[in-house]
Amino acid sequence: MKEIDLTLHKQYTLEKFKEGHTGKNFVVEAPKFEFKKPTFKKKLDLPKASEVSIAKEYLEKRKLNPEKFYFTDKFKEWTNTQKVIFDTIGRDESRIIIPMYDKHNNLIGFQGRSLVPNPVKYITVMLSDDFPKLYGLETINEEKPIYIVEGPFDSTFVENAVAMCGSDVDIRSLGWRDYIWVLDNEPRNREIVNRISKLIDRGDKVVIWGNNIIEKDINDMILAGHDVMSMLKLNTYSGLEAKVKFNNWKKI
Numbered sequence: 001m002k003e004i005d006l007t008l009h010k011q012y013t014l015e016k017f018k019e020g021h022t023g024k025n026f027v028v029e030a031p032k033f034e035f036k037k038p039t040f041k042k043k044l045d046l047p048k049a050s051e052v053s054i055a056k057e058y059l060e061k062r063k064l065n066p067e068k069f070y071f072t073d074k075f076k077e078w079t080n081t082q083k084v085i086f087d088t089i090g091r092d093e094s095r096i097i098i099p100m101y102d103k104h105n106n107l108i109g110f111q112g113r114s115l116v117p118n119p120v121k122y123i124t125v126m127l128s129d130d131f132p133k134l135y136g137l138e139t140i141n142e143e144k145p146i147y148i149v150e151g152p153f154d155s156t157f158v159e160n161a162v163a164m165c166g167s168d169v170d171i172r173s174l175g176w177r178d179y180i181w182v183l184d185n186e187p188r189n190r191e192i193v194n195r196i197s198k199l200i201d202r203g204d205k206v207v208i209w210g211n212n213i214i215e216k217d218i219n220d221m222i223l224a225g226h227d228v229m230s231m232l233k234l235n236t237y238s239g240l241e242a243k244v245k246f247n248n249w250k251k252i
Contacts, residue, residue, distance in 0.1 A: 043107070044070050044097065044099055044107065044110075046070040046071060046072050046078070046097055047070065047071055048066065048067060048069070048070055048071070049066040049067075049068075049069040049070055049071045049096055049097075050066035050067050051071075052071040054071075054094070054115065055069070055071040055096050055115065058096070058115055059096070062153070062219055062223065063219075063222055063223060064153055064156060064219075065156065068156060069096050069097060069098055069099075070096070070097035070099065071094070071095075071096055071097060072094065072095060072097055072112075073094040074089070074092045074093075074094070075092060075093055075094065075095040075112045075123070076088075076089040076092045076093075077089045077092055079112070079125055082110075082125070082127060083125060083127055085125055093114070093118075094115060095112035095113055095114055095115065095123070096112070096113040096115065097110050097111070097112060097113075098110060098111040098112075098113060098135060098152045098153075100126075100133075100134070100135050100137075100165065101137060101138040102131055102137055102138065103137050103138055103140075104138070105138050107127065108126065108127055108128050108131040109124065109125055109126035109127050109128070109131070109133070109165070110124075110125055110127075111123065111124050111125075111135070111152065111165055112125070113153075122151075122165075124165050124166060132169045132174065133164070133165040133166030133168070133169055134162045134163065134164065134165060134169060135152040135155060135162060135163040135165055136152070136155050136161060136162040136163055137162060139160075139161075140160050140161070140162060141160055142176055142177070143177075144160050144178070145160065145178045145179065145180055146160055146161065146162060146176055146178065146179040146180070147159070147160060147161040147162075147179070147180050147182050147232065148161070148162055148163075148164060148171060148179055148180065148181050148182060149161055149162075149163050149164070149182045149218060150163065150164060150182070150183060150184050150217065151163050151164075151217070151219075152165065153219050154182075154217055154218035154219055157218050157219070157222050157228055158182070158218065158228065158229065158232065159229060161182075178205075179204075179205070180205040180206070180207060180232070180236050181196070181199050181204055181205065181206045181207065182206075182207045182218070182232060183195060183196055183206070183207070184216050184217050185209040185213055185214075185215060185216050185217065186216050187249050187250045187251040187252070188251045188252055190252055193250045193252055196208075196246060196250075197246065200238070200239075200242045200243055200246060203238065203239070204238065205236055205237070205238045205242075206236070206237060206238070206242055206246075207232055207235050207236055207237075208235055208237055208242065208245040208246055208249050209231075209235060209249065210231075210235060211248070211249065213226070213231070
């Protein structure tokens with residue numbers, strides 16, 4: 001009989017616990033389980049540039065690695081499958097796709113690079129506006145000097161480098177301790193000259209190319225046989241020294 005009473009008591013207690021009552025004035029709230037919504041890395045559903053002869057030949061001719069890039073023969077149509085950008089997809093064209101990742105290797109955007117002469121050489125598409133328009137974020141070590149160059153192709157020849165894919169990036173907001181600007185070698189280009197002047201005035205480090213360098217960008221310098229990394233290290237300046245070198249370099 002005692003065994004039966006004990007069993008009934010246990011059942012009664014269990015029922016009260018389910019109702020949230022474990023004492024005269026004590027209520028136990030039901031446990032809450034919160035599950036973080038999973039996020040998935042976006043992947044490019046395109047062939048590598050190394051698998052398409054026209055793209056592979058173009059990149060290898062410029063000593064670029066075709067394994068780093070992708071290719072689409074219908075840029076507008078494919079772009080709209082990632083993010084609707086184009087109202088119409090008539091007169092579509094082929095482009096090399098340059099993927100942009102965050103530091104965790106999540107795809108955040110891409111650039112389409114024309115293979116033929118085109119007034120719009122690059123088209124940049126960001127999949128999220130929460131990230132800066134920079135190529136190479138997944139490759140850099142923030143504990144070392146970071147080189148900021150003009151284009152993704154150029155950045156592949158430079159150690160610890162990112163490339164600007166838009167002019168609206170505020171590098172200072174990223175919290176990097178040490179970075180160096182590497183703008184194109186165009187001393188007669190008023191826009192570039194003005195940009196370098198402003199960077200020097202705010203105290204940033206900049207590369208001022210020597211007057212013996214005639215090539216305008218890093219890719220051309222590589223093709224000409226220059227040791228680009230040595231040149232960058234030897235021509236990095238800031239402060240008063242940068243102003244002196246800059247005034248000797250500019251042609252306007």
